[in-house]
Amino acid sequence: xxxxxxxxxxxxxxxxxxxxxxxxxxxxxxxxxxxxxxxxxxxxxxxxxxxxxxxxxxxxxxxxxxxxxxxxxxxxxxxxxxxxxxxxxxxxxxxxxxxxxxxxxxxxxxxxxxxxxxxxxxxxxxxxxxxxxxxxxxxxxxxxxxxxxxxxxxxxxxxxxxxxxxxxxxxxxxxxxxxxxxxxxxxxxxxxxxxxxxxxxxxxxxxxxxxxxxxxxxxxxxxxxxxxxxxxxxxxxxxxxxxxxxxxxxxxxxxxxxxxxxxxxxxxxxxxxxxxxxxxxxxxxxxxxxxxxxxxxxxxxxxxxxxxxxxxxxxxxxxxxxxxxxxxxxxxxxxxxx
Amino acid sequence: xxxxxxxxxxxxxxxxxxxxxxxxxxxxxxxxxxxxxxxxxxxxxxxxxxxxxxxxxxxxxxxxxxxxxxxxxxxxxxxxxxxxxxxxxxxxxxxxxxxxxxxxxxxxxxxxxxxxxxxxxxxxxxxxxxxxxxxxxxxxxxxxxxxxxxxxxxxxxxxxxxxxxxxxxxxxxxxxxxxxxxxxxxxxxxxxxxxxxxxxxxxxxxxxxxxxxxxxxxxxxxxxxxxxxxxxxxxxxxxxxxxxxxxxxxxxxxxxxxxxxxxxxxxxxxxxxxxxxxxxxxxxxxxxxxxxxxxxxxxxxxxxxxxxxxxxxxxxxxxxxxxxxxxxxxxxxxxxxxxxxxxxxxxxxxxxxxxxxxxxxxxxxxxxxxxxxxxxxxxxxxxxxxxxxxxxxxxxxxxxxxxxxxxxxxxxxxxxxxxxxxxxxxxxxxxxxxxxxxxxxxxxxxxxxxxx
Numbered sequence: 001x002x003x004x005x006x007x008x009x010x011x012x013x014x015x016x017x018x019x020x021x022x023x024x025x026x027x028x029x030x031x032x033x034x035x036x037x038x039x040x041x042x043x044x045x046x047x048x049x050x051x052x053x054x055x056x057x058x059x060x061x062x063x064x065x066x067x068x069x070x071x072x073x074x075x076x077x078x079x080x081x082x083x084x085x086x087x088x089x090x091x092x093x094x095x096x097x098x099x100x101x102x103x104x105x106x107x108x109x110x111x112x113x114x115x116x117x118x119x120x121x122x123x124x125x126x127x128x129x130x131x132x133x134x135x136x137x138x139x140x141x142x143x144x145x146x147x148x149x150x151x152x153x154x155x156x157x158x159x160x161x162x163x164x165x166x167x168x169x170x171x172x173x174x175x176x177x178x179x180x181x182x183x184x185x186x187x188x189x190x191x192x193x194x195x196x197x198x199x200x201x202x203x204x205x206x207x208x209x210x211x212x213x214x215x216x217x218x219x220x221x222x223x224x225x226x227x228x229x230x231x232x233x234x235x236x237x238x239x240x241x242x243x244x245x246x247x248x249x250x251x252x253x254x255x256x257x258x259x260x261x262x263x264x265x266x267x268x269x270x271x272x273x274x275x276x277x278x279x280x281x282x283x284x285x286x287x288x289x290x291x292x293x294x295x296x297x298x299x300x301x302x303x304x305x306x307x308x309x310x311x312x313x314x315x316x317x318x319x320x321x322x323x324x325x326x327x328x329x330x331x332x333x334x335x336x337x338x
Numbered sequence: 339x340x341x342x343x344x345x346x347x348x349x350x351x352x353x354x355x356x357x358x359x360x361x362x363x364x365x366x367x368x369x370x371x372x373x374x375x376x377x378x379x380x381x382x383x384x385x386x387x388x389x390x391x392x393x394x395x396x397x398x399x400x401x402x403x404x405x406x407x408x409x410x411x412x413x414x415x416x417x418x419x420x421x422x423x424x425x426x427x428x429x430x431x432x433x434x435x436x437x438x439x440x441x442x443x444x445x446x447x448x449x450x451x452x453x454x455x456x457x458x459x460x461x462x463x464x465x466x467x468x469x470x471x472x473x474x475x476x477x478x479x480x481x482x483x484x485x486x487x488x489x490x491x492x493x494x495x496x497x498x499x500x501x502x503x504x505x506x507x508x509x510x511x512x513x514x515x516x517x518x519x520x521x522x523x524x525x526x527x528x529x530x531x532x533x534x535x536x537x538x539x540x541x542x543x544x545x546x547x548x549x550x551x552x553x554x555x556x557x558x559x560x561x562x563x564x565x566x567x568x569x570x571x572x573x574x575x576x577x578x579x580x581x582x583x584x585x586x587x588x589x590x591x592x593x594x595x596x597x598x599x600x601x602x603x604x605x606x607x608x609x610x611x612x613x614x615x616x617x618x619x620x621x622x623x624x625x626x627x628x629x630x631x632x633x634x635x636x637x638x639x640x641x642x643x644x645x646x647x648x649x650x651x652x653x654x655x656x657x658x659x660x661x662x663x664x665x666x667x668x669x670x671x672x673x674x675x676x677x678x679x680x681x682x683x684x685x686x687x688x689x690x691x692x693x694x695x696x697x698x699x700x701x702x703x704x705x706x707x708x709x710x711x712x713x714x715x716x717x718x719x720x721x722x723x724x725x726x727x728x729x730x731x732x733x734x735x736x737x738x739x740x741x742x743x744x745x746x747x748x749x750x751x752x753x754x755x756x757x758x759x760x761x762x763x764x765x766x767x768x769x770x771x772x773x774x775x776x777x778x779x780x781x782x783x784x785x786x787x788x789x790x
Contacts (some may be wrong), residue, residue, distance in 0.1 A: 015629055023641060030645040166373075169777075173770035175721055177728045177741075178762030181748045185755055268632070276636035280725060284748065294637070295729055298644035306641055313634045321632050 001329065008325065012318045019314045024100055027303040028056045034113045034301045044071035050113060050304065056096045059089050109308035114300055119308035123290060127312070129199060130289035133208055133281065134274050140213030141220055141270075148217070149224020150259065154251065156229060165225065171218025176277055180211040180284040197286035208285045212277050216270055223262040231258035261332055268321040275313050364706070367782035374778020377771035384768050388587040395585070400424040400566045401578035403585050404736060409535035411576040412754035418460065418565040419572065420534050422541065425563030433458060436559050446553025449539045455562060456533040461524050464531075471523060533565055571756045573746055579757060582738055583764055589739040590765070593654050594720035600658025601719070602712055605665025610696045610704075612666070613673030624670065627663050635660035636722065643731045653732060657719050668711055672704035706783035713776035717769040724765055740765040
C-alpha cells in the first residue's frame with residue numbers, strides 16, 4: 001500500500017508539472033501584453049517584474065511578446081539558423097519557466113498583473129467560499145443520490161423505480177446554469193426566501209449548493225442503482241438472507257458496501273466537474289470564490305492569477321483523486337494495488 | 339440468434355425459421371423502449387429544425403437572425419413585430435387602402451401615417467369582437483406590442499396596468515380609460531400601441547419610397563409589411579427568440595456532432611491500437627490516458643479560449659480532444675477481448691495488414707459499445723459548449739447557441755424570464771432525449787441485459 005501511495009505521489013507531481021508547463025506556455029504565448037493597458041505608466045517595470053521580455057523556454061524562435069520600444073530588450077545568449085528557421089537560445093536560469101517554477105518551489109504564485117495583491121493572498125481569501133460550496137454540493141449530492149439509488153435499485157422494474165430514474169434523468173439533463181437562474185427566479189425573486197446573489201451568511205449558500213449538487217445527486221442515484229442491481233443477486237446476499245438477517249441489515253451492512261463502489265470511483269471525476277461547475281455557479285450567484293476570480297482573471301488577461309488558479313485547481317484535483325484511490329481499498333477489500 | 343417467428347404468425351407449422359441479425363434484434367429492442375423512441379423523435383425534430391433554419395426563418399417565423407425591433411424590449415411571447423427582411427405585404431384594401439392610410443389627404447403617406455396605420459392594425463387585432471372598443475377581457479388578453487411607459491403620458495404601460503388590475507367589476511383601474519366607461523376607444527388605447535417605432539416607420543417608408551421624397555405616393559403604395567407574431571417573444575435587443583433558438587440549435591448540434599466526431603476519431607484509433615498491439619505500447623498508451631484523466635480539462639479549455647479567443651473550430655477540436663479518453667478505454671477493452679478470436683487469426687493468415695485488421699475487422703465488431711458511448715458523448719459535449727458560451731467564452735456574436743442564449747436570458751431573467759426558460763428548455767429537452775436514446779441503445783445492444 002505505501003509503495004502504491006509513493007508511486008502515485010510521484011505520478012501526481014509529474015501530472016502537476018505537466019499542467020504547470022502547459023498552462024504557463026499557453027498564458028505566455030498570449031498575443032496581447034498584459035502590462036500594456038492598465039499599467040501604461042509603468043509598463044517597463046511591470047514587464048521587468050514579471051520577466052515578460054524573457055523567453056519561456058531556453059530554446060526559442062522569438063520572445064512571446066512584441067518588445068516594447070521604450071524598455072530595455074532582453075538579449076539572447078546565442079542565435080543560429082537552421083535553413084529558414086532562426087533559432088535563439090538563452091540560459092535556463094533566464095527563462096520564464098525557470099523563474100516561475102523556482103518561485104513555485106519557494107511557495108509563491110507570483111503577483112497579480114492587474115491588482116497589487118499577491119496571487120496566493122487573493123486565492124486564499126477566495127478558497128473558503130469555493131470549498132464550502134463544493135463540500136455542501138457534494139453533501140447534497142450524496143444525501144439525495146445514494147438513498148434515491150438504493151430505493152430504486154431495491155424495487156427494480158416497479159413504478160417507483162421508473163419514476164425515480166426518470167427524475168434522475170431529468171436532473172442529469174438540466175444544466176446547472178439553467179437550474180440556477182430558475183431557482184433564483186422562483187425562490188429568490190418570487191417567494192423571497194433567499195437573496196438572489198452575494199454571500200454574507202449561510203443562507204446565501206443554500207441555493208448555490210443545490211444548483212451545483214443536484215446534477216451529481218441525479219448521477220449518483222443512477223450509479224447507486226446500477227451498483228445495487230449488480231450486488232443484490234450475489235451469493236453473499238443470499239447467504240445473509242438465509243441466515244435470517246432482517247432486510248434492513250442485509251441492505252445496510254452487506255449490499256450497501258458493494259452498491260456504493262461505483263459512486264466512490266465516480267468521486268474523482270465528480271470533483272473535477274464540481275470545480276468546473278463551481279465556476280458557473282459562482283458567476284450566477286455572484287459569489288466571491290475561486291471560480292469567479294478565475295473567470296474574471298481570464299477575461300482581464302491577468303495571467304499570473306489565471307495560472308495560480310489553474311495550479312490550485314489541479315493540485316486539489318490530483319490529490320483528491322489519490323485520496324479516492326486509497327478510499328477504494330478501504331471500502332472494497334478485494335482491491336489491491338500492490 | 340434464431341427466432342422461430344411461429345407464434346406471431348398464427349402458429350403456421352410450415353413457416354420458415356428466420357434468423358435475426360444482431361442489429362435487427364437490437365433495433366427491435368430499441369423500438370420497444372418508449373423513452374428511447376421519444377428521445378429519437380425529439381432529436382430528429384431538433385435536427386430537422388436546425389437543418390431547416392433558412393426556411394424556418396424566411397417563411398415561418400419571418401424574422402431574420404439579427405434584425406432588432408427596439409421600441410419595446412423585450413417583448414413577451416405572442417407579441418407582434420414588423421419583420422424587416424422576410425415580410426409579407428398586406429394588400430392595400432379596407433383599412434389599408436391608400437386613402438384610409440393617408441389620413442391628412444395630401445397624396446403622400448408619411449412616417450407618422452405609417453405608425454398610425456400599424457396602431458390601427460394592432461387595435462383591430464386586440465379588439466377581438468370588432469366593436470371598435472376594448473373591453474376588460476380584450477385588454478387583459480392583448481398581446482403586448484406596446485410602447486414603454488415613458489412614451490405614454492398619464493397612462494401606465496400594459497404590463498403595469500395588468501399587474502395592478504383588479505377583478506372585472508372594478509373597471510376604474512383601466513388607467514387609460516379616460517372617460518371611465520369600462521371601455522377603451524382607439525383614441526385612448528392607440529397611445530399604448532406601438533408596433534413600430536418612429537425609426538422603424540422611417541425604414542419601412544424608405545423601403546417603398548422609390549423616388550426618395552419622404553412619402554409614399556399612390557403609385558408607390560403596394561401595402562404595408564404584415565406584422566408577425568414573436569411566438570417566443572424577443573430578447574433584450576428585440577430580436578425574435580424563436581428564430582435565434584432555431585439558429586442556436588444549428589450551432590449547438592453542430593458543435594456537439596463535430597466535437598464528438600473528433601473524440602471518436604482519436605478515441606477509437608488510440609484504444610484500438612493500444613488494445614491490439616498490447617504489451618509495452620499498450621501500457622504506455624493507457625498510462626497516458628490515466629494521467630490525462632486526472633487533468634482539469636475544462637479549466638484548461640477556459641484558459642485556452644480566454645487567451646487565444648474562441649473560434650468555433652478551436653471550440654469543437656478542443657472539446658473533442660478532451661472527450662476521447664473514455665472512448666479509448668472502451669474500445670481497448672473490446673479489442674482485447676476480440677483479438678484472440680478466430681476471425682482475426684484467419685484475417686492474419688490471409689495476409690491482412692495490422693491497420694487493416696484493426697479498422698476492418700476489430701472496430702466493426704466493437705461497434706455496439708462505440709455507438710452507445712458516442713450517443714452519450716454528444717450531450718456531454720453540447721453541455722460543455724453551452725457551459726463555455728454561458729461564461730461568454732464560447733460561441734461569439736453574430737453566431738449564437740443555446741448556451742449563449744441562456745447566458746443572455748440570465749441577464750434579463752427579472753424582466754424577460756421567457757428567454758432563459760425557452761433556451762434552457764430547448765437545451766434540457768435535447769440533452770434529455772439524447773441521454774434517453776443513449777440509455778436505450780445501451781440496453782438494446784448490451785449483451786448482459788439482452789435476456790429481457
